[in-house]
Amino acid sequence: SVAQALNISEATNSEPNPALQDAPDLASIIDSIIANGNKFEKALMRLIRPFLKDTQLVIVENENTDLPAYLTEEFRGATNTIYLNVETGVNNTVVLHEALHAATLDALVAAIVTPKAVSPQLRQIVAEIQQLMAVAHNKYLADKGAGRSTVAMDRLAGEDISVFTDITEFVSYGLSQPELQEFLSTVDATLTWKLGTLRNGLSKFLDLVRRIFN
Numbered sequence: 001s002v003a004q005a006l007n008i009s010e011a012t013n014s015e016p017n018p019a020l021q022d023a024p025d026l027a028s029i030i031d032s033i034i035a036n037g038n039k040f041e042k043a044l045m046r047l048i049r050p051f052l053k054d055t056q057l058v059i060v061e062n063e064n065t066d067l068p069a070y071l072t073e074e075f076r077g078a079t080n081t082i083y084l085n086v087e088t089g090v091n092n093t094v095v096l097h098e099a100l101h102a103a104t105l106d107a108l109v110a111a112i113v114t115p116k117a118v119s120p121q122l123r124q125i126v127a128e129i130q131q132l133m134a135v136a137h138n139k140y141l142a143d144k145g146a147g148r149s150t151v152a153m154d155r156l157a158g159e160d161i162s163v164f165t166d167i168t169e170f171v172s173y174g175l176s177q178p179e180l181q182e183f184l185s186t187v188d189a190t191l192t193w194k195l196g197t198l199r200n201g202l203s204k205f206l207d208l209v210r211r212i213f214n
C-alpha cells in the first residue's frame with residue numbers, strides 16, 4: 001500500500017532526466033515519475049497527485065525571459081507555479097521537492113496562521129511535525145558541536161534553506177533529500193501512542209506526512 005511504501009526510505013534520483021524537461025505540462029511529469037520512478041518516488045507522487053491539479057509548470061530555458069527574480073527551481077505560492085531550470089538540471093529529486101511544496105504549503109501555513117480554519121487532525125499533525133523538527137534540530141546542534149555534522153546537513157540547516165525552522169522546507173526536503181532522510185534515521189522518534197511501531201525520526205516523519213494526505 002502507499003502507507004507501507006512511505007515507510008521505506010529510498011533515495012530519490014538526482015540524475016538529469018531529459019524526459020521531464022521535455023514534458024509539455026505538470027501532468028505529464030507526474031505520469032512519467034509514476035511510470036518510471038523508483039518505489040519511493042512512485043508512491044510519493046501517487047499520494048500528492050490529487051493536490052496538484054491546479055498547480056502550473058514553467059520549464060525555464062532562458063533565465064532572462066522565462067524565470068522571474070526567484071530561485072532556479074522554486075514553487076511560488078503566490079502563483080501556484082513550479083519553475084524548473086533546464087540549465088541547473090531537471091530531475092526527480094527537484095520535481096518531487098517542488099511538488100511537495102505545492103501540495104503541502106497551503107495546508108501547513110493555514111494550520112499555523114489560521115489554526116481554527118483547519119481540522120483538529122491537521123493541527124495535531126502540524127504540532128507533531130514541529131515537535132519532531134525541534135528534536136531533530138537539537139540532535140543536529142549536538143552533532144555540530146561535537147564536530148560530527150556533515151557538509152550536506154550544514155547546508156540544509158543554514159540560513160538559505162533553514163530546514164529546522166521552516167516547516168514547509170522540513171517537510172519537502174525530508175521527503176526528497178537523501179541526506180536529511182539519513183540524518184532523521186539517527187534521530188529518536190518523538191513520543192506518541194505509536195512510538196512502539198516507529199523506530200526513529202525518519203519513520204515518524206514519513207508517518208506524519210502520510211497522515212497529511214490521508
